[in-house]
Amino acid sequence: MAxxxxxxxxxxxxxxxxxxxxxxxxxxxxxxxxxLSERALELLALPDDGVPRLLLDIGCGxxxxxxxxxxxxxxxxxxxxSQSMLNIAVEREVEGDLLLGDMGQGLGFRPGVIDxxxxxxxxxxxxxxxxxxxxPRLRLKAFFGSLYRCLARGARxxxxxxxxxxAQRELILSAAMRAGFAGGVVIDFPHSTKSxxxxxxxxxxxxxxxxxxxxGKEGDMESxxxxxxxxxxxxxxxxxxxxxxxxxxxxxxxxxxxxEWVLKxxxxxxxxxxxxxxxxxxxxxxxxxxx
Amino acid sequence: xxxxxxxxxxxxxxxxxxxxxxxxxxxxxxxxQVDFNPDFLKNMFPKIDWKALLDASRxxxxxxxxxxTPDSSMLDSDEFLRKFHHALLELHLExxxxxCPETGRKFPVNKGIPNMLLHEDEV
Numbered sequence: 001m002a003x004x005x006x007x008x009x010x011x012x013x014x015x016x017x018x019x020x021x022x023x024x025x026x027x028x029x030x031x032x033x034x035x036l037s038e039r040a041l042e043l044l045a046l047p048d049d050g051v052p053r054l055l056l057d058i059g060c061g062x063x064x065x066x067x068x069x070x071x072x073x074x075x076x077x078x079x080x081x082s083q084s085m086l087n088i089a090v091e092r093e094v095e096g097d098l099l100l101g102d103m104g105q106g107l108g109f110r111p112g113v114i115d116x117x118x119x120x121x122x123x124x125x126x127x128x129x130x131x132x133x134x135x136p137r138l139r140l141k142a143f144f145g146s147l148y149r150c151l152a153r154g155a156r157x158x159x160x161x162x163x164x165x166x167a168q169r170e171l172i173l174s175a176a177m178r179a180g181f182a183g184g185v186v187i188d189f190p191h192s193t194k195s196x197x198x199x200x201x202x203x204x205x206x207x208x209x210x211x212x213x214x215x216g217k218e219g220d221m222e223s224x225x226x227x228x229x230x231x232x233x234x235x236x237x238x239x240x241x242x243x244x245x246x247x248x249x250x251x252x253x254x255x256x257x258x259x260e261w262v263l264k265x266x267x268x269x270x271x272x273x274x275x276x277x278x279x280x281x282x283x284x285x286x287x288x289x290x291x
Numbered sequence: 292x293x294x295x296x297x298x299x300x301x302x303x304x305x306x307x308x309x310x311x312x313x314x315x316x317x318x319x320x321x322x323x324q325v326d327f328n329p330d331f332l333k334n335m336f337p338k339i340d341w342k343a344l345l346d347a348s349r350x351x352x353x354x355x356x357x358x359x360t361p362d363s364s365m366l367d368s369d370e371f372l373r374k375f376h377h378a379l380l381e382l383h384l385e386x387x388x389x390x391c392p393e394t395g396r397k398f399p400v401n402k403g404i405p406n407m408l409l410h411e412d413e414v
Contacts, residue, residue, distance in 0.1 A: 051334050054335065098404045100408060
């Protein structure tokens with residue numbers, strides 16, 4: 001994936017004035033960010049008593065995610081490394097406080113004062129070594145260590161991440177565990193390539209009932225067994241004898257793919273999290289000829 | 292930057308054992324109206340370092356806060372909560388600097404954003 005911004009330049013350089021403006025004026029990104037932060041806030045599982053909390057938004061950028069926090073009435077402190085992004089946040093008059101800082105250098109907060117932390121699409125940047133002095137392991141350690149210190153006991157931290165590979169996810173997760181966090185990864189829509197989202201849900205303090213991982217969102221409850229089998233069929237090589245088969249026999253049927261096939265495809269789409277019309281007696285029926 | 296954030300921030304330069312509270316150097320301070328929410332204040336109160344808030348609000352030119360660390364019974368008084376609210380959430384440091392109490396390192400504040408980036412030898 002060459003389009004990953006992490007591979008282009010360090011964050012403070014990649015998010016320059018033009019990129020920051022582009023980022024914040026795209027309605028698509030705004031919508032995605034709002035959805036992600038909404039979900040992150042849900043996973044944060046703050047006690048439902050209507051009391052505003054002091055939250056931390058790591059990699060707050062232009063404050064798109066912070067806006068969701070403000071909507072829910074919370075006070076927040078945002079941290080970002082890109083001055084341009086923060087300038088836009090100031091322009092947009094976000095309600096939270098902003099800090100220019102590098103999460104890989106550790107967070108300078110007093111111990112135990114923050115009620116929860118969210119971070120949308122930011123932590124994977126830590127896996128890059130952009131300067132000669134950068135060592136991803138140490139930076140992850142400094143970040144998670146300082147985060148653990150400043151969170152109140154029992155508080156949660158939710159990070160939405162786009163790990164490049166399994167190894168990268170492992171790296172992030174193991175750094176978090178070493179810092180003392182309990183928790184793991186929650187995956188929404190695991191079957192979809194597009195709407196698949198990964199959230200790292202971490203709890204501060206000893207494991208308890210509260211630290212139990214919430215379930216990821218899925219299009220449907222069914223297991224992926226038949227999905228796998230259909231993939232296998234497609235990937236199979238064609239036997240030579242098949243190639244010499246008369247053409248006519250290769251056509252499936254004259255009627256088309258049939259109801260069963262349509263239902264199977266709809267099921268697949270549902271599992272990916274797409275919006276699919278419900279099945280009815282009209283599903284996969286042919287139109288009348290006179291139409 | 293509000294004093295709420297100042298009250299949470301400490302200097303995390305390598306080797307600094309007590310980076311709190313950061314001293315404030317004011318060039319320009321402003322006030323912004325914020326909705327009054329007593330629940331948040333009551334929830335926040337135990338976490339606030341009173342001495343630091345008091346000093347910070349004095350530096351910012353607001354002298355209404357009581358000298359003594361208030362006990363929790365004060366939290367029922369609306370008058371006190373209003374003052375607390377004003378000091379904590381409505382006073383903004385717009386231009387100036389934060390100074391590390393141990394090393395004297397300055398973190399400049401521009402447009403209300405403190406620059407907490409550390410140099411390579413401070414990490």
